[in-house]
Amino acid sequence: MSSSDEESLVNTMKSIFAYRNNVLIRREAEEQNGAQSSRRKRRYIRRNRVEAHNRLMKDYFVQDPKYLPEYFKRRYRMSQSLLEKIIEGILSYSTRPDEPKWFTYFQQRPNALGVLGVSIILKVASAIRQLAYGDSPDLFDEYLQISERTSRESLQNFTRCIIDLYGNVYMTEPTEDDICRLYHKYEELHGFHGMLGSIDCMHWAWEKCPNAWKGHFTRGDHGYPTIMLEAVASYDNWIWHAYFGMAGSNNDLNVLNASPLFDSLLTDTAPQIPYEIGDVDFDRGYYLADGIYPSWASFVKGFSSVVDAKRKKQSAARKDVERTFENLQGRWDEPHPLSPVGITHLQNLDINSIGAEYLDGLL
The missing domain is CATH 1.20.5 (Single alpha-helices involved in coiled-coils or other helix-helix interfaces)
Structure with missing residues (x-):
């Protein structure tokens, strides 16, 4: 080399x-x-929560607010009076010595420096806006001055508070007195003996369905992802049964087979309130249904055509559940006087799926 x-x-x-x-x-x-x-060190963002609280109050809750009540109802999907009643319920419950931690979460306490934390109205407003729009918790940071973590915790604790406050009132099965009242009212309105209400299913559009699930939640006659809701409603829009969460590709029979509507009948725990039709005694009521439902003793199917007064009455009674679905979606033309609603067998329910306009008539 x-x-x-x-x-x-x-x-x-x-x-x-x-x-x-x-x-x-x-x-x-x-x-x-x-x-x-x-x-x-963790980056600290100086949020002016006092200013955000005062701004929210001036926008909606003062004597001469910046925005009319119609704007509040459209943005929060409920009236101001309903929101105030919910806040009052949370505050009154939080005064109990054995209150759960999700109630104490909404108590405004000072930190080590003596600075008060986020007010209850800001936390509740953040939770309801997330439910109303289905948006990210980080979206309301600029207006409400609440971090993403606080917004997420507010939503989780708010839903637990709602269940504890109103679960025993609006998620109960009908009692004997309720059944007797339904018997009497349907006989008075339509001449039907033993009727408990009308049953049907509806498809709720899922705007933010993941792409991987769209095929499972989309049915050909709709063309977009939906989630199904099975409900039994009476003349006063009282929901006695609600089963929510089935994929939109199913039909009413699939939902009925999966729902716990007749669990009490199978276990023989349903109230027995006898009535008589044509000299025949019955001990349990029935639901008015459409043609897709099976020929069970608990279902009375509606007429396919309306040609006489009797069929018109049945068609009018059948509209109870359809009107309830319209109320849930907030599509009624004029405010409808709603009675308190009892919801039973509520599974996998997202409040975003049940319009808060419907809850406006409950409290």
């Missing part, structure tokens, strides 16, 4: 070692920077 070749080989080896040293030095510097960044 000549001297020139040896010199070239030496230069090549030097270049390789220099490159390797540079790589090692760069990696070591990156590791040090990463270790230093991991030890950095």
